[in-house]
Amino acid sequence: MSPRSVITGALDFARRHIILALTMKFSAGLVIGFGLGVYFLPIIIAEAPADETIIIAQAETAERQAVFVKDRAGSDPLHWGEGTLFLSDSRVTLEGKVSPGPDYRLYLAPEFVETGDGFRAIKSQSVEVARIKGFENFSYEIPQNIDINAYGAVVIWCERFGQYITSGRLENRG
Known part of the structure; x- marks a missing residue:
């Protein structure tokens, strides 16, 4: 196995893991954002209290x-x-x-x-x-x-x- 193929394999491995980690973080952000939206949207659009x-x-x-x-x-x-x-x-x-x-x-x-x-x-x-x-x-x-x-x-x-x-x-x- 040549040193070049080892480096290429290591870069492919790192690239896949970086993409996977970023995808997981993005997905978690969407879930958290949706949850916060469900909670805060009614507060934001609530009617003012009655006089x-x-x-x-x-x-x-x-x-x-x-x-x-x-x-x-x-x-x-x-x-x-x-x-x-x-x-x-x-x-x-x-x-x-x-x-x-x-x-x-x-x-x-x-x-x-x-x-x-x-x-x-x-x-x-x-x-x-x-x-x-x-x-x-x-x-x-x-x-x-x-x-x-x-x-x-x-x-x-x-x-x-x-x-x-x-x-x-x-x-x-x-």
Whole structure:
């Protein structure tokens, strides 16, 4: 074996390994970038919080309310909610926050649950009220054909990933 063929073999070996290492780094960067995009995009495009006067007006006129707390059994450090949700025949308003994420939906549920499995079991009996586009102090109109008194709880659910976020028992305000 000539010295030239040894050098050529060594260069081919090094070239292949450099290309493989660069391809792996590029692929890892794409995966990490995609993951960060899924997390940060909803934050970047989130609606601004509802005006404080809307929150106060809804709090004064709401017929029902629910409380969200961070330590629900199905919540975790990345999926949580806290605050008070006010419900009337025409609007649902949260004075508080939910963790940011994609494709959140607000459901009225027939009974209180605090896990993803619990909600999956009653999801077909629940009704979607709103697509959540902001993560702090939001207010949305409720479709007119929904009887808010027919439901005992409210659930925030990530539709895209089938992930429980938070829930609260609906109580009448007196």
